Amino acid sequence: MQKQLLMGNEAFAHAALKAGVRVAAGYPGTPSSEVIETIAAEHAAGRAQGIHVEWSTNEKAALELLAGAAYAGARTLFTCKQVGLNVASDALMSLNYVGIKGGTVLFVADDPGPISSQTEQDTRRFGAFAKVPVLDPATPDQGCEMIEAAYELSEAYRTPVIVRPTTRVCHASTFLEFPDVTTARDIPEEGFVRDSKWVIFPKRAFEAHGEINERLKQIAEDASTGALSAFNPIEGGGATEQGETPQLGIVAGGVSTMYVREALRILAERCHTAGVDMPAYRFMQIGMPFPFPEHAAQDFAGGLDQIIVFEELDHVIEDALLAMCGKLHAGYEVLGKLNGYTRDRGENTVDDALERLAKYLGIEQVLGAASARPLGDDVSRETSVRVSGDSTTPLAYDGALPVRPPVLCAGCPHRGSFYAIKRALGKTPAVLCGDIGCYTLGNAMPLDAVDTCLCMGAGITMAQGFSVVEPQKKTVAFVGDSTFFASGLTGIVNAVYNQHDITVAVLDNATTAMTGSQPHPGTGVTLMGPKSQPVSIESVLKAVGFKCIVHANPFVFEESAAAAKEAIEFEGPSAIIYEGPCISLSKPGEPVSIDAGACTGCKRCITEIGCPGIGFDASLRGPASGGRGQAFIDRSLCNGCGLCTQICPFDAILLPGQRPDGAEERGEGASHA
Structure with missing residues (x-):
């Protein structure tokens, strides 16, 4: 052991x-x-x-x-x-x-x-x-x-x-x-x-x-x-030292149990500090919400006037207590999500439980009292950092935390796939159906390439629905390589069987990236050791009847856009397989660089593909940009995929080894592709 x-x-x-x-x-x-x-x-x-x-x-x-x-x-x-x-x-x-x-x-x-x-x-x-x-x-x-x-x-x-x-x-x-x-x-x-x-x-x-x-x-x-009763413990219930019998009950389930216990401990400390008696209460954890331990809950509820329930997500325990109250014609009142006494969505926290319990127990005045573990408004933002010897320097921050919306990683192959399809479509009316995975982030600006996302595999079949009712529009369905096998197969068979005019864009980055880079049938890697023969996405598409299947490297823009145009113009089910490794699987190349003499400050590298490895500094000056500012490369993020070098209309973004005078020939796409 x-x-x-x-x-x-x-x-x-x-x-x-x-x-x-x-x-x-x-x-x-x-x-x-x-x-x-x-x-x-x-x-x-x-x-x-x-x-x-x-x-x-x-x-x-x-x-x-x-x-x-x-x-x-x-x-x-x-x-x-x-x-x-x-x-x-x-x-x-x-x-x-x-x-x-x-x-x-x-x-x-x-x-x-x-x-x-x-x-x-x-x-x-x-x-x-x-x-x-x-x-x-x-x-x-x-x-x-x-x-x-x-x-x-x-x-x-x-x-x-x-x-x-x-x-x-x-x-x-x-x-x-x-x-x-x-x-x-x-x-x-x-x-x-x-x-x-x-x-x-x-x-x-x-x-x-x-x-x-x-x-x-x-x-x-x-x-x-x-x-199993050990998972539904009842604490308290007898008279307090002051002879007070509990009339208030507290019930919690899941991790909320620990939040409530911690909040009650803090309240007890604050009551002691403030010289206030902690009201009597009875506490129960519901560790088996179904089937509900009704007899244990009856023992808990006996003699109580009110019960407050802390649970995350639905009001499951609350419903069970209400049903039991009606069944027994009991007199207790249940407080919780249904009447606004606890959160109706999201996660609970110790801070939130502390405030709600203080109000419920009638001791709100102790929230401002000194405590061994202050929470909420009492938390100091100030910390200390050791700079030399025993001396410390206080650090304090009172501003709002910066907003960091989720974004495709720098060097992500999906960025090139989305961009190529959007450019291939041009002004053609289209509906772009997304799916669950990293590539859901394709909905964000500037890519703006995902119109719908429902559940795994649904993009392929939803695209078919759009094609039926809006045949004047092109419909494209994005699906990852792992999701293709997990829940896309039914949809692709249906597309062939019913001859729906859709284009399936398979974003093959060789892994199940969003959940931690797990293998899938297309990789051939198994958890038991021996590697099996990878299941070919192209072979599957051919087997079910797709007649138009094209491949492209998403890091090479012209190739990707041409493939998209060919597949989209095909009448009937078609597929593009964009093959580019997830950045977690590939060794990063040398970062690209900005030619300060050629950058005009047009921001197209940012507004077209939105790579987080590219920033903009309005204070920078150059012969071509004047006072407009210039783009810069964050070398800690850029992995040298090279997509941005193909987007800049002024050749101001340089591949590693390329001189600003263009003496060395520009490469075609990723240094690692």
């Missing part, structure tokens, strides 16, 4: 390995990706023995693969982010009816904010919809305990179980102890046993629905009085 400082997701991976998981599969998506990556690293190092781990083509493929393994009795782990569960939902809804044999845990990471997602979808709702138990950890430590309990619960009731951490839990760090080497549990000797129960006929589904409803009652009781 070795104690290590681990990120939450790393800890969850180790917890699954300790529990004996034999097959782990998922699809990358922040904030969940590190779980599969950690398992793969442990396997590669020889510390996770007997396990199969993979990035599947998409979430649906991953869960269906795991269902087969679980039917044979293997413990399995599925990972995705909240919107990924949408893709796997077809399999999940039926899997719960069929049931499993080996423990099956679905690790689904939610993203309040949302920080890196298109929605704030709440997986607790999905659990209730699918009638699958959900565990909601407050910390990485508790999450590890929940994963172990989830496997036991899954096998005891033959049901999949969801463990739903949120971003802050996934990416928090803690010290935990795990075995140095783990071995996957053996599957039962009999393995998969043929039985009609594995086939989901209507009669069997009807019977299974009744079994599901019955087991949910049993699980809810276990969550109130059995082993």
Whole structure:
């Protein structure tokens, strides 16, 4: 056993390995990706023995693969982010009816904010919809305990179980102890046993629905009085030293539990400092939001007049308490998202909980009192930096933080692809359909090349819808190489089958870039070691019936624009495959430079492609720019891709080794392309 400082997701991976998981599969998506990556690293190092781990083509493929393994009795782990569960939902809804044999845990990471997602979808709702138990950890430590309990619960009731951490839990760090080497549990000797129960006929589904409803009652009781009750603790409840019986209740779920506990600790300190009695209250964490631990919640609510609920995303716990209040004809009032007492979206914070709890407990006056840990307006912006010996110099900053909107990286191949298509279209009416990934950022100015973005793979099929109702417009669908395999295949087949006049621009940067550069079928790299034959995007397009398929290097403008023009003018389904490596995969070249004598200060290099490696200094002067200022290159960002050298109309941007007098011939595109 070795104690290590681990990120939450790393800890969850180790917890699954300790529990004996034999097959782990998922699809990358922040904030969940590190779980599969950690398992793969442990396997590669020889510390996770007997396990199969993979990035599947998409979430649906991953869960269906795991269902087969679980039917044979293997413990399995599925990972995705909240919107990924949408893709796997077809399999999940039926899997719960069929049931499993080996423990099956679905690790689904939610993203309040949302920080890196298109929605704030709440997986607790999905659990209730699918009638699958959900565990909601407050910390990485508790999450590890929940994963172990989830496997036991899954096998005891033959049901999949969801463990739903949120971003802050996934990416928090803690010290935990795990075995140095783990071995996957053996599957039962009999393995998969043929039985009609594995086939989901209507009669069997009807019977299974009744079994599901019955087991949910049993699980809810276990969550109130059995082993699972440890995840739904109640604190306080007796009379205080002053003989005061609590009439106020506080309930929290997920990471909000820790925010509320910290806020209550700070309030207690401030009450002590201010000489104010801390009001009596009762606190409960709901670690299993579905099925709701109703009997435990009844014990908690007894004698309370009001209950305030802190949870992120939907009002799931709040709804359950309101339903219980109506069912029991109880007299308590529930305060939360529905009546504006807590945040109705986004993440909770300690500061926010502190202010709301002070108001709820009737002690707002202590917020201004001195405290061992001041928060909110009491936080000093001043810090100290050591400059020499023991002396320190205070640093203070009272201004607004600069706005840093997300932008495509300097040297990103997608920039050239977007620019080439926009230039090829010119003034031709068009609709440009985007997709989920780095290239969603193509919607920003100056590229302005993404008109729609719905969900993974939808750009291809949405373009077909536009082509039907607005045939006078050209429709272009952008899709990444990873998304092409994950959820684009259905759309490209539909385009051929129904002969839709669209152009699919495949932005092939040889990785799944946005979620951390994971491999995909087009790379041939697998997590189990041996490299398989990469799946050719062009071969797939040809196989389904695309007649026009062109290739281009997105760092070479003329080539890229010509390819775009050819594909767009083709009648029927066409495709452009833009092949240029993500900057995380390629060695940066020498930065370009500005010829101060030739720069006119026209800003076209900035207003055309918007590369963050190019800036503008209005104070610079030159023979061609006069008082207009000049562009400059940020050498810390520029990787020498060379796209800007092809955009400047005055040849004022120079490739490495090129002299301002043009004595050396200008290169064609990226130094690394």
